[in-house]
Amino acid sequence: MNFKIPRGTQDILPGKVELWQYVEEKARDLCRRYNYKEIRTPIFEQTELFMRGVGDTTDIVQKEMYTFEDRGGRSLTLRPEGTASTVRSFVENKLFGNPIQPTKLYYIGPMFRYERPQSGRMRQFVQFGVEALGSSDPTIDAEVIALAMEFYRELGLKNLKLVINSLGDTESRNAHREALVQHFQPRIEEFCSDCQARLAKNPLRILDCKKDRDHELMATAPAILDYLNEESTNYFEKVKKLLTDMGISFEVDPNLVRGLDYYNNTAFEIMIDGDGFGSITTLSGGGRYNGLVQEIGGPETPGIGFALSIERLLMALEVQNISLPVTEKIDCYVIALGEEAKLAGANISFKLRQAGFSCDQDYLDKKMKAQMKAADRFQATYVLIIGDSELEQNVVVVKEMATGEQQEVALDQITDYLLEKMNL
Template sequence: MKINAPRGTTDILPQDAKKWQYVEGKIKEVCNRYNYGEIRTPVFEHTELFQRSVGDSTDIVQKEMYEFKDRGGRSLTLRPEGTASVARAFVQNKLFGLANQPVKLFYFMQMFRYERPQHGRMRQLNQFGVEVLGSADPAVDAEVIDLAMTCYKELGLSSIKLVINSLGDQASRQAYRDALVNHFTPHVEELCSDCQARLQQNPLRVLDCKTDHEHEAMKTAPSILDYLNDESRQYFEQVKENLSNMGITYEVDPNLVRGLDYYNHTAFEIMSEAEGFGAITTLLGGGRYNGLIEELGGPNTPGIGFGMGLERLLLALEAENKEIPVAETLDSYLVTMGSEAVKEGIKIVHELRQHGIQIDKDYQQRSVKAQFKAADRLQSKYVLVLGETELEKQVINVKDMQSGDQEEVALNELITYMKTKLQGGSTHA
């Protein structure tokens, strides 16, 4: 019986995996430069974690979570997003007690959301994220945004747009919630069923609706910026000033609310403006979430972070025709002739690999001609030829496949010779 991968999942094959490795490597370099440390959390958590942190009224909790009972009857959920897991780890491992604050973290995680699969949005998705816990400085907001923009810049993306907004502090947000309820209540029967529920549970989510976004009431909805108190307005001005000082251009969108309950103050998204990218242009979303750590049993700890979809990042690179440099060559390939040469070849390949030299050999008992063809297909820079005659003389023939030059090298000098030929050592060491 043929069994395919579940709907909404995909296989990343070796050639594509090299692209992922390159992108992830570039991002890790940026994180290291900004002094962020990597964190890895479990792929599943107690369901209550997401209910309490992400929010009962969100689409993630209501519709998209992969929830299951374990053999002990406990409710567990495959993580749908990264911030809640990092916040839980921060509290559980008492990272708030570290001498160096704030705690600056990054992660690469697989997330799971049961939603309709579409281009760049899968049920199992890969995400890069950043979380900074322990500082309420607006400069941290700007740094987190700067890190994200730097990642895109280093990878070669240019057709991107940064959109920011402020959701204000708790008091500002509550005043705005009341204003939204008053504004939309006369039109509630005209809104979709989701928005009708959101209006009571989380009115800000109404502004994020894809179904009713063209409704006249959406266009005339009050702006959060009109409900910011002095403290919240000053905070937002400092964030914008910091971004301007860094030379980062941005656009303020009062309707940018983000879908998760824990956000307050700064909210932001980075979008692709590349031609032909598609209808869903958001590459990254994030914001500040002061109060989340306390909700999970920790001390008063402000936080900010973002999540970047790696599938969408790769699509954006493709849309801008950015080539990801992938090594498609092999340093060396061993061709053997005769049973004794095959035995000795196993030892030679092992020793070369132990000294950092990339090499492969035949494992299908193919003819010499077929072995050379295999070396060609792998675009091997050098082919090492070992037969019975070479074994008797304790030498091996090394052929430069680009120039065609061939040289006889003593077996006991092969490692030094190959390192020299490969310019002081293999790049695969």
């Protein structure tokens, strides 16, 4: 029987995985500088967590979750996003009780959504995200947005566009909600069944509908910015000023609502302009969720965060012909000729690896010429050659591949010699 990889998933093979490692390390280093700490949560959670945390009117909950029953009859779901799990952990482990607040966390890990696979959108994908819990200061809104923008900037991406909006506080959203219901209700039968259900539960989500986005009522729908109260307006103005002071350009889009139910006040997306990226131009998005912690059973705690897809990031880098500084080179390749030499060569490799060198050798009894070709393929900096005559003299021949220069070095001095040569 021939087994094939499930649709919407991928194998990340050597030669490509180094790119993933590089961007993940870049994310970790950036979070270190911003003082965000890594959190790792389970890949599956109780289904109710996502229904309450993500929102039962979202496409994710209604159409895209991988849900199953375990042997105890409990409903579990592979996590479709990272915020709900992070907040659940924040509540369950009482991180709100730590003396240092806000709690600033980040995660990197696989998520799962049953979507139609397409370029840059997989059923299993990897998200990098941050969550800052415990502060309602607009400064941290700007910090989270700045972190996301800086991540892309440091990787070299160009033609980025930051789009922001305010969804307002509860009072502002309620006023906007009433206006939306009055606007859509007389002609709601012209919209899809999802929008008809959302009219009563969350009419704001109608504005995010992909099926009915060209309906004439969409263009004339009431904008949230017209319903912001004074407090929400002042908050949004502070966020905009902070971004301006940081030199971060942005556009205000009153129709930006985001796809999850828990957002309020600041919402944002980072998009990419340019040819070759297809119709889906959004790289990442996030926003403030001041009611989510309470919804999951914790105390009243404000929060803000964002998440991005590593797959879409790598796709954007490829479209813009940006090469990351990754290498598959190794430091040393050991060529051993003869049975006794192979034993000595294995020990040399072991000692060099202990000293911190990347090192490999032949395991297929190839001839000298074939082993030299292997060293070339590995892009080895040095080749160490040992045969019967070298064993008798207790030396190894060290060849620097870039120059072709060779030198005999005593076996017990080889590690120190290479440490000096490579300035390690």
